[in-house]
Amino acid sequence: MTELSERQKIILSLVIHEYSRTATPVGSHALVARYNLDMSSATVRNELVVLTESGYLRQPHTSAGRVPTEEGYRYFVTRLTHASELPGTTRRTISHQFYQMRNDVEQWVRLAASVLAYQSRAASLVTPPHPEHSRLKHLELIATRGRQILVVLVMVGGEVRQRLQSLSEPVTQEQLSQSSERLTQLFQGADVNEMRARLVQLQGLDADVMQWVIDDLLQADAIPTGEVYIDGLTNVLSEPEFTGSDEARKSLRILEERSLLQDLVARTSAGNTQGGVQVLIGGEGTWDELRQWSLVLGSYGMPGQATGTLGVLGPLRLSYGRAISTVRFLSGLMSDLMAETMLDETSANTGEMN
Amino acid sequence: MTELSERQKIILSLVIHEYSRTATPVGSHALVARYNLDMSSATVRNELVVLTESGYLRQPHTSAGRVPTEEGYRYFVTRLTHASELPGTTRRTISHQFYQMRNDVEQWVRLAASVLAYQSRAASLVTPPHPEHSRLKHLELIATRGRQILVVLVMVGGEVRQRLQSLSEPVTQEQLSQSSERLTQLFQGADVNEMRARLVQLQGLDADVMQWVIDDLLQADAIPTGEVYIDGLTNVLSEPEFTGSDEARKSLRILEERSLLQDLVARTSAGNTQGGVQVLIGGEGTWDELRQWSLVLGSYGMPGQATGTLGVLGPLRLSYGRAISTVRFLSGLMSDLMAETMLDETSANTGEMN
DNA sequence: ATTTAGCACTCTAATCGTTAGAGTGCTAAT
């Protein structure tokens, strides 16, 4: 509501910090003792009353310490401008690990999930880069058996898609190779719309193939992203808030509700933002399943081309500073790395680059 | 130790069944009441003494009911010959779902994990099919930018591998295409050994490329399998044995120890076997991390070519009947489906088929 | 020779006061 004094802000931060550590309500005495505050517990107590009345703190019961409310966390996160960076040595170590496997994007995803989970001491989730507007780079048709062929699509940006299809009648690898070459020539750099526009000019095998390709790409663009890698589950399962059976345990279901996560990841817009990083606290009133969770989300990749999402998932008393700085760092690192390893050579044509 | 009487076997089964249901020690009265046994609790009690002395049951404390020991489960599983099949309607539903997405092997894996978790009410794990002895079907080189090229390998069986590589000097797509065609001609149907043998005949770009291909395949064959899909975590997390914090919660770590799972999956040989399905109970003395878990493992695919593993992971009091029948059914279904969709057309050359 | 009824005994888990301690809010003094 009303603006807080500087001292109140500090006390709020300390309460949040202490509660993050201990997961138990924090009282005035404990605060003064632990942080060597040069004021008395009574003074702190007075401030706590204000913070409680403002809705940033809450008392489980009359004679207990204070617990941050979702509002409290939000205020704290918004004010968290100084968002500490990761230490230099850590940054270098992580960069090094990524450079080690710069050839295998699939590996990045796992590495990112692992690093994120370790650094934030919470669960992490990472999606592979997903082309926002796929453009074809190369098309290859390969005979497998009888009337079955394998369609391999290489997209601009390096993504490879494959699909098995049945033809109405058998063809030779010879024919397939010719068709591949023809279609690659014709549709190189094209996106779905352009393909569809030019589809009418084709006939026979070529037309069939391009119809499949279009279907496949439409489907791929519609689904936000295939898989969500999750790591650090045990970090979060051992937190006290997820040991009680009823409400708490039910909320673990979100770890399996991939669809929910995809939904979430899709609209990385709601909630607090912190230097390119989104912070969702307690589901923000919208996602009921997330009432017990906080989510720090970032994205990586090249906007307009291929992007992925990465994030930290933990209890409300998540260590936001650490989570945010790690997400931000990885977000930048992976984006740089992507730009470096697979620069888009069609950008000249499309003019999408600035 | 000594052979059990028929009645003792029945009672053992009932104890296991009841304990599976309730997760609490089962006593003589409860057994008689619940299963309408036409004998008195005293008689049952006498038999329970025998079963306990034989090591199949155990008492948490003097005046408690009985709990099955690992030995007890093993005996029970071994004797479980009648291994009930899944009901016909269920089988048909599942088959239908698989046929729906017969084009996308990646989807099978997820579907299998989902079905397995649902049917067994436990966690499930499934690995994608992994070629045991990869043979090249088609090789494609694609220019990306400057000196970077994308190497796409299509293996016999349909697996597609991709890898980004840097050349020492730039080449045109023209050159790459020629090289692709040449190498595909030359190495079609070859496995790693044959590639290595014929590598010396090559030079320049071709030699470089084949060296990468060999490296990649060696690495791929060495790692048992890339990813292990897990589903149904919440099924297992809500079980009472995993709510206590100490020993129990620590054992959840195995869900993240992908390496352990891969190790396990690799040697599908130890432990009890039940019609092609492996049953590991309580780590079988070898895997300490699995002391609290049981694992029902099966494999699918075409032996000698590409196989994957699928299994159920749950507490010791897992519903073995259900788990085994589901694993067996899926194992067969997926094997059939694989054979059907991607028959190996080089088998004539290699003579590996019977 | 089994099977079973009966009974004394054991152990857990739930219930219920009791209490120590951490914390609050208020008032009066600094």
Place this chain on the structure above:
DNA sequence: ATTAGCACTCTAACGATTAGAGTGCTAAAT
């Protein structure tokens, strides 16, 4: 404005008590 002091509150821990489920044994019944 801050703080010392104090009465008050509420939880969580502790201990004692008890209901109930279960056992093992003995003696009677089949």
